[in-house]
């Protein structure tokens with residue numbers, strides 16, 4: 001029985017084919033460098049935010065770029081992996097993160113100013 005799509009970091013087979021296709025077309029080195037470049041662009045936008053710039057849309061845009069290119073890095077360095085493997089790894093790490101927020105029954109996660117925050 002297929003599991004429901006529970007979040008924003010889930011890749012299906014078609015998406016993995018697109019990511020793998022990008023690696024095939026532009027090459028492993030180029031796409032690895034692109035991931036580095038996108039991470040730097042996100043870093044730059046976060047630095048601007050901390051200097052007081054209102055750039056939420058740019059931060060979201062760069063997060064999307066980073067997530068897409070990092071998934072390509074996963075294709076490059078683990079070429080036989082499946083979307084389920086990556087999704088499983090994410091789920092394990094998300095569960096670990098959730099456990100660190102212990103005790104979960106007294107933690108209330110709220111959304112504030114467009115980003116999640118944790119208050120106990």
Ligand SMILES: [Mg+2]
Nearest residue numbers: 038041062065
């Ligand atoms: Mg970018």
